[in-house]
Amino acid sequence: MERAESPSPPQADRLAPLRSLLRAMIVPVASVVVALVIGAVIISVSGANPLVAYSALFEGGLGSGRAIGRTLEKATPLIFGGLAVSLAFKCGLFNIGAQGQLLLGAVFAAFIGFSLQGLPAVVHIPLALLVGAIMGAAWAAIAGSLKAFTGAHEVITTIMLNFVAFNLTDWLADGPWKDRSPGNIVARTPAVAPEARLPDIAGVPLGMILAVLAAFAVWWLIWRTTIGFELRTVGQNASAAKYAGISVRRMTVLAMVASGFLAGLGGAVETLGVVGRFQPGFNVGLGFQAITIALLARTNPIAVVPASLLIGVMQAGASRMQFNSGVASEIIDVIQAIILFFVAAESIIRWVLRLRAEEGERVTLSSGWGS
Amino acid sequence: MQITGSMARPSAARIPWVTIGVWGGLAILVLVAYARAPQATTAVLTSTIRQSTPIILGALAGIMCERSGVINIGIEGMMLICAFLGFLFNVWTGDLLVATMGALLVGAAVGAFHALMSVTLKVDQIIAGTVINILAVGLTGYFYQQGLTTRGKLSPVSIPVLADIPIIGPVFFSNPPITYASLILIVVIHVLLFRTAWGLRTRAVGEHPAAADTVGIAVNRVRYINVIIGGMLAGLAGAFLTLESVGSFERNMTNGRGFVSLAVMIFGKWTPFGAWGGSLLFGFANALQSQIQFLKNQLPPWLAWIGDLPPQFIGMLPYVLTIAVLAGFVGRARPPAAIGKVYEKE
Numbered sequence: 001m002e003r004a005e006s007p008s009p010p011q012a013d014r015l016a017p018l019r020s021l022l023r024a025m026i027v028p029v030a031s032v033v034v035a036l037v038i039g040a041v042i043i044s045v046s047g048a049n050p051l052v053a054y055s056a057l058f059e060g061g062l063g064s065g066r067a068i069g070r071t072l073e074k075a076t077p078l079i080f081g082g083l084a085v086s087l088a089f090k091c092g093l094f095n096i097g098a099q100g101q102l103l104l105g106a107v108f109a110a111f112i113g114f115s116l117q118g119l120p121a122v123v124h125i126p127l128a129l130l131v132g133a134i135m136g137a138a139w140a141a142i143a144g145s146l147k148a149f150t151g152a153h154e155v156i157t158t159i160m161l162n163f164v165a166f167n168l169t170d171w172l173a174d175g176p177w178k179d180r181s182p183g184n185i186v187a188r189t190p191a192v193a194p195e196a197r198l199p200d201i202a203g204v205p206l207g208m209i210l211a212v213l214a215a216f217a218v219w220w221l222i223w224r225t226t227i228g229f230e231l232r233t234v235g236q237n238a239s240a241a242k243y244a245g246i247s248v249r250r251m252t253v254l255a256m257v258a259s260g261f262l263a264g265l266g267g268a269v270e271t272l273g274v275v276g277r278f279q280p281g282f283n284v285g286l287g288f289q290a291i292t293i294a295l296l297a298r299t300n301p302i303a304v305v306p307a308s309l310l311i312g313v314m315q316a317g318a319s320r321m322q323f324n325s326g327v328a329s330e331i332i333d334v335i336q337a338i339i340l341f342f343v344a345a346e347s348i349i350r351w352v353l354r355l356r357a358e359e360g361e362r363v364t365l366s367s368g369w370g371s
Numbered sequence: 372m373q374i375t376g377s378m379a380r381p382s383a384a385r386i387p388w389v390t391i392g393v394w395g396g397l398a399i400l401v402l403v404a405y406a407r408a409p410q411a412t413t414a415v416l417t418s419t420i421r422q423s424t425p426i427i428l429g430a431l432a433g434i435m436c437e438r439s440g441v442i443n444i445g446i447e448g449m450m451l452i453c454a455f456l457g458f459l460f461n462v463w464t465g466d467l468l469v470a471t472m473g474a475l476l477v478g479a480a481v482g483a484f485h486a487l488m489s490v491t492l493k494v495d496q497i498i499a500g501t502v503i504n505i506l507a508v509g510l511t512g513y514f515y516q517q518g519l520t521t522r523g524k525l526s527p528v529s530i531p532v533l534a535d536i537p538i539i540g541p542v543f544f545s546n547p548p549i550t551y552a553s554l555i556l557i558v559v560i561h562v563l564l565f566r567t568a569w570g571l572r573t574r575a576v577g578e579h580p581a582a583a584d585t586v587g588i589a590v591n592r593v594r595y596i597n598v599i600i601g602g603m604l605a606g607l608a609g610a611f612l613t614l615e616s617v618g619s620f621e622r623n624m625t626n627g628r629g630f631v632s633l634a635v636m637i638f639g640k641w642t643p644f645g646a647w648g649g650s651l652l653f654g655f656a657n658a659l660q661s662q663i664q665f666l667k668n669q670l671p672p673w674l675a676w677i678g679d680l681p682p683q684f685i686g687m688l689p690y691v692l693t694i695a696v697l698a699g700f701v702g703r704a705r706p707p708a709a710i711g712k713v714y715e716k717e
Contacts (some may be wrong), residue, residue: 039466046514052446142694152697155444155497159630160697163690171683288505295498332510340505344498 015235025109028303029297030349032310035175039335053325060320061313072157072208073274075312077102077283079211080266081290082297083218088154089299090222092235097143097158098263099287104139105132106271107169111177113192115272121195128196129210129268136264137257139165144256148249154256162287170280179277188279198273207273209256211305214262221258231255233253239331263290276308285333292322292340311336374693384512384552390648414669415658416542421616422661423647423654424553425625426449430646431553431560435601437641439594440562440577440709441489444500445481447629448507453478453609455511458620460522467614471525471549473612475603480603481571486595493713504629512622524618525549545633549611573597577707580714590714593661605629627690641706647695656689681698 061071079138081098088095109132113178116124143161146152174187198206198270213261222228236249242248266286293311297303314336316331342349404412429446436443459468474543481503488499525547533544543554572593579592585588606710608628613620631653634688638652639645663678 042513096502137538146694146698150698152694156630156634156697157694159627160634160693161688163627164687164694167683167687167690171681175681222484285508288508289500291501292505328513330509330515334504334513335650337502337506337509340498341488341502345492345495347492349550 060317082293105267109268132268139258478606478662
């Protein structure tokens with residue numbers, strides 16, 4: 001099926017894949033550039049110097065070894081979130097609930113991390129990661145099953161589940177799993193055992209390595225397995241899929257479960273790798289950032305990695321920008337929204353660049369209420 | 372054939388026993404509660420109406436858009452932007468009427484932006500709404516300054532005589548202006564949708580745009596107008612939050628109300644009165660949540676455990692309710708047939 005799409009003999013044009021890659025990159029790259037320009041206008045309007053702000057932003061994200069470390073740290077949960085949203089999109093589902101799934105993954109990874117003591121790291125780390133991922137999957141399964149069996153649209157149910165997850169994890173961290181050590185008054189769990197913390201491997205955080213591996217795993221799942229084929233078929237045309245004997249319900253639940261698994265894993269990785277415990281108010285806004293990343297990457301799992309790194313640079317540099325130029329770090333959210341707008345409304349970018357839309361390049365996304 | 376179901380006027384032939392039963396039961400419950408604890412009951416009911424105001428306004432916004440075939444996931448963001456700018460207008464001018472009008476205008480502009488994306492630029496409508504939501508969080512967060520103060524908020528206006536009726540008086544006839552406006556708008560939009568040529572056109576465009584086009588209705592123009600009006604309704608909901616309810620702006624103060632509105636719209640089968648019923652339900656859940664600490668001592672012993680629940684569980688209630696409502700009603704309600712689809716002339 002996939003092979004048939006590249007019919008040209010290999011020796012004919014060796015640069016063809018490269019050229020099609022470049023073509024696919026034009027719209028996302030142009031969107032980012034235009035968004036940065038509009039962001040600069042907004043910064044000027046509010047009375048600051050955009051050049052100073054942007055140079056501080058990129059210096060804070062890329063300027064030093066520590067800055068790059070911070071960028072990798074910020075990008076890791078974004079990769080998991082972006083993969084989660086991309087995977088759901090492939091099945092025609094819009095998972096706005098990455099946030100809630102991440103929270104569930106985080107709080108349960110923290111629970112496994114602090115409640116078990118004395119386990120060797122090779123057991124403790126995989127166990128905590130797996131429990132976190134499974135809880136994320138279970139949380140997403142609620143929305144998936146509701147969609148499959150009652151038709152409740154996932155956009156609303158996942159958002160509502162986000163609010164429920166905020167409250168639930170807040171209660172866990174302030175009630176049964178609260179850090180009771182003397183002197184602590186805030187809602188948070190105890191620190192996870194040192195054996196459960198993710199190590200660096202050859203200088204790279206294990207979380208980042210897992211994120212990149214996850215990107216390849218998702219790519220493989222979508223493009224090289226039967227399940228992936230069925231998932232894409234449902235995403236492109238649910239009635240055709242049904243006609244072909246694919247269970248749309250099964251695929252809907254499965255896609256949400258896989259999506260939630262990734263988001264939950266992201267939460268677990270963040271907890272065990274960076275934070276070391278669970279605290280409410282953790283990674284707020286990730287769900288929406290994940291959507292921007294998924295669309296910027298045009299739901300391509302491999303492209304999610306560079307897209308997340310880009311947003312990661314902005315997040316890592318935001319506080320330096322605020323410090324150096326006085327521009328509030330929320331400008332990052334504005335720029336992300338503008339990126340999303342241009343990626344979604346790519347006809348504008350194509351018109352500006354005088355590009356013609358190519359057949360089959362459009363990414364099929366979510367479905368309406370009815371279907 | 373397909374069209375008849377929702378194009379027909381709500382028929383009087385089938386008596387909605389379930390609806391009558393539910394509301395009748397609730398009415399009896401209210402009377403019993405009133406007999407036991409008049410003050411607390413009135414407080415909860417008044418709070419129910421106020422809490423349901425932004426939700427019914429958001430649901431009406433959703434109905435306006437969706438009846439013409441445009442999904443509007445961005446109501447949450449529209450509310451937030453209008454709440455923010457309405458508040459700023461109030462800070463600058465000190466005039467609540469001007470501030471409310473300003474919020475309406477901003478709502479119209481954001482609505483036009485949504486129409487531009489989903490009708491003209493043919494962006495996936497759910498993505499278009501998401502753009503508005505993310506933009507709203509970013510822009511309001513970026514331009515928000517702490518410490519801004521205003522000279523007050525819209526205060527309740529009692530209607531003489533009517534306001535003195537027990538229960539009904541304080542609940543319905545002693546409200547601030549936007550709450551009254553929302554109650555009136557429910558009726559107005561119902562009449563517009565089901566009794567006027569404009570409403571017929573809107574529904575035709577939402578159900579079968581190609582057919583509407585052949586009889587000379589400008590499909591995209593109708594959609595633009597409806598989405599802009601929808602934006603204004605969402606704007607009024609935002610104005611309610613900063614100019615009538617809270618009196619100041621807080622980050623992300625909409626707290627999912629825009630999404631709850633959409634659930635309520637589905638619950639109400641895309642009709643104004645149905646949506647009102649749904650929003651009262653949510654208003655009630657919110658009212659209980661905000662009144663629970665005052666009610667603790669007045670609960671009968673068999674309900675005392677409610678007062679001891681962790682606040683987070685009570686905080687979940689409206690959201691869990693939304694999910695339950697969606698799961699229970701979505702299958703049985705049919706959305707406008709052409710929803711979410713870009714109309715392109717053959």
